[in-house]
Amino acid sequence: xxxxxxxxxxxxxxxxxxxxxxxxxxxxxxxxxxxxxxxxxxxxxxxxxxxxxxxxxxxxxxxxxxxxxxxxxxxxxxxxxxxxxxxxxxxxxxxxxxxxxxxxxxxxxxxxxxxxxxxxxxxxxxxxxxxxxxxxxxxxxxxxxxxxxxxxxxxxxxxxxxxxxxxxxxxxxxxxxxxxx
Amino acid sequence: xxxxxxxxxxxxxxxxxxxxxxxxxxxxxxxxxxxxxxxxxxxxxxxxxxxxxxxxxxxxxxxxxxxxxxxxxxxxxxxxxxxxxxxxxxxxxxxxxxxxxxxxxxxxxxxxxxxxxxxxxxxxxxxxxxxxxxxxxxxxxxxxxxxxxxxxxxxxxxxxxxxxxxxxxxxxxxxxxxxxxxxxxxxxxxxxxxxxxxxxxxxxxxxxxxxxxxxxxxxxxxxxxxxxxxxxxxxxxxxxxxxxxxxxxxxxxxxxxxxxxxxxxxxxxxxxxxxxxxxxxxxxxxxxxxxxxxxxxxxxxxxxxxxxxxxxxxxxxxxxxxxxxxxxxxxxxxxxxxxxxxxxxxxxxxxxxxxxxxxxxxxxxxxxxxxxxxxxxxxxxxxxxxxxxxxxxxxxxxxxxxxxxxxxxxxxxxxxxxxxxxxxxxxxxxxxxxxxxxxx
Numbered sequence: 001x002x003x004x005x006x007x008x009x010x011x012x013x014x015x016x017x018x019x020x021x022x023x024x025x026x027x028x029x030x031x032x033x034x035x036x037x038x039x040x041x042x043x044x045x046x047x048x049x050x051x052x053x054x055x056x057x058x059x060x061x062x063x064x065x066x067x068x069x070x071x072x073x074x075x076x077x078x079x080x081x082x083x084x085x086x087x088x089x090x091x092x093x094x095x096x097x098x099x100x101x102x103x104x105x106x107x108x109x110x111x112x113x114x115x116x117x118x119x120x121x122x123x124x125x126x127x128x129x130x131x132x133x134x135x136x137x138x139x140x141x142x143x144x145x146x147x148x149x150x151x152x153x154x155x156x157x158x159x160x161x162x163x164x165x166x167x168x169x170x171x172x173x174x175x176x177x178x179x180x181x
Numbered sequence: 182x183x184x185x186x187x188x189x190x191x192x193x194x195x196x197x198x199x200x201x202x203x204x205x206x207x208x209x210x211x212x213x214x215x216x217x218x219x220x221x222x223x224x225x226x227x228x229x230x231x232x233x234x235x236x237x238x239x240x241x242x243x244x245x246x247x248x249x250x251x252x253x254x255x256x257x258x259x260x261x262x263x264x265x266x267x268x269x270x271x272x273x274x275x276x277x278x279x280x281x282x283x284x285x286x287x288x289x290x291x292x293x294x295x296x297x298x299x300x301x302x303x304x305x306x307x308x309x310x311x312x313x314x315x316x317x318x319x320x321x322x323x324x325x326x327x328x329x330x331x332x333x334x335x336x337x338x339x340x341x342x343x344x345x346x347x348x349x350x351x352x353x354x355x356x357x358x359x360x361x362x363x364x365x366x367x368x369x370x371x372x373x374x375x376x377x378x379x380x381x382x383x384x385x386x387x388x389x390x391x392x393x394x395x396x397x398x399x400x401x402x403x404x405x406x407x408x409x410x411x412x413x414x415x416x417x418x419x420x421x422x423x424x425x426x427x428x429x430x431x432x433x434x435x436x437x438x439x440x441x442x443x444x445x446x447x448x449x450x451x452x453x454x455x456x457x458x459x460x461x462x463x464x465x466x467x468x469x470x471x472x473x474x475x476x477x478x479x480x481x482x483x484x485x486x487x488x489x490x491x492x493x494x495x496x497x498x499x500x501x502x503x504x505x506x507x508x509x510x511x512x513x514x515x516x517x518x519x520x521x522x523x524x525x526x527x528x529x530x531x532x533x534x535x536x537x538x539x540x541x542x543x544x545x546x547x548x549x550x551x552x553x554x555x556x557x558x559x560x561x562x563x564x565x566x567x568x569x570x571x572x573x574x575x576x577x578x579x580x581x582x583x584x585x586x587x588x589x590x591x592x593x594x595x596x597x598x599x600x601x602x603x604x605x606x607x608x609x610x611x612x613x614x615x616x617x618x619x620x621x
Contacts, residue, residue, distance in 0.1 A: 082544070118584075119544050121523045121536050121568045122388060122613065123433050123446070124490065124497060126409070127453045127474040130430050153408055154430060158386035163357060165566070165587060 072097030077161075078136065080174040082117070085131040087139070087176065095136060096143050098178060103144030109181040112136050114154040115161070117170035122156055129154030136176045151181065213601040218253035219281055219339060221246060225257060226286040226299070227265035234288065235321060238299060241328035242284065245346045246335065248373060249578065250600025255280055267302050267311060275306045282306060284335060288324075296320055299327050303335055312338045325375070345573045348372045349617040350580060351380070351390040351399060352591060356609035364609075367401060369416065372573075372616070374591075374604040380414065381421075390615045393436050399615075400424075400434035400443060411445060424458070433476055437484040444468075444478040444487055455489050457504060470508040479525035488514070488533070490522045499524040499535060514553055522546075523568065527596065528576040536568055548581050550596065561598040571616040572596075582612040 072094040114133030116125035133152045162169040223243045246252035261274045265287040286301035302314035317327045333344030356364040365387040370377040385404035411434045414421035425431040429448040455468040455478045469475045473492040486503045499515040515521035524535035537549040545565040570581040580593040589610030594601045
């Protein structure tokens, strides 16, 4: 992908970001949004107490942009289509926030863990998991992260997120996880 | 009889790095046999000593012969006589029962020692002649080894092919406890799953066991440092060393048949390529160089070429390259499959065992054999998640990993696809079988 086309995509994504935020916070059927929900409720209760003890202050309030970034950074698992090594276009904006976060915090270190479903041979899946992690790695670097901040490892099909032979399990196992180090 | 082998096994069992009591017990189930098996009578061996022997030698021989599917053993209750040596054999008794072959034997205590001696004799009923016979000596704990030795003789006398009943297998067991905890074990057992021993246990994945051609060492991948790295371990002593620490993926160790080199996959330069490390000089040679995935190396019998899987034409296909050749000078071996993976030649150098996915629409992976001269393909299996084929050293059977009732099991199939047996595990997912070379 050329630098120019990435710029174009980024601008497009910025335009969509508000819409994406609304769509993201209203979808309640995925596990990631489930995790967001639980974290969101705990943060709203703490901001509620902040409001009581310190009324009128605006220092504790987050801008739309910051909320958007925080929500994006809470998504740490990115799912892939069968036989496909490139991350989904719908994850680009979220990954852009991860890249910006790494660029802004140069001491931050992450590990990208690539995984595959169990179909196909183990060695091929090990290589495929690495390619998936690399597709995320390359995007993060192009968008400002430093290579030295990121370690990549593939577990292939050795660490499934969900046991079983269902399409649902396979879909949850084809993933890249962003793990803080 | 190689008496040191049992000692090796004993040491391997006691000196494993993390000793644990429980390991997966495998026991054979025959799932498919040939249409016209060879009838053979294996008479219970007489025991002249006192007490009860821990192993039933003739029963082990019967199991061996039936497990490979080509034989049908006569039920003991149908036998008209129970001879234990040649002087008691009446061919007519066995011809009436339509038996082609007869095995008899007796076990004695060796005078003045703790050893036992097993005398066996093997007869061709139709030709009324003795084909083989000898006396094997060992300790009581080696009776199972002695029984497998006898099975080897019987198998070779009848089929003309060297028996593989004294060989062993290595495999990986994954025992899932919860989403945060899975125990991975590298285990070794007899070819039939008996006498399993743990060689290594870890909470991080273990992959890709590969026997050295002497049968003394194993190379494998362990994630114990949080990254996949290649290790070599002495099977008898448990001594081990990490032999790679390159950036990114280090995987797929495969010992060359001459024992001097280890093929492997490294992605230190960005994408997985095939490398060969000289085990004496530690010199690393890059064999393939392609931006798409190259992996799953195996050796040709002369240790001069490597067969591997590459995505260079878009989907996994099998290629061959000679060591020292330009990385572009590869020969493509497979064409008419959507994906062909994980290939190795049979000892004949002509038939290529591999994992095969026929079409994009049908994501089933099965074990197949391609004759690279006639281009004939035989698909050996009919399940959908078959992988990691490993060939018995006599080329007669292929063991592979598959799923049965949602669990990882090891299956074996004869090279013509007619005979199948399964080694189910009582514990955990069993996978990645590696059949040993001949060990004696």
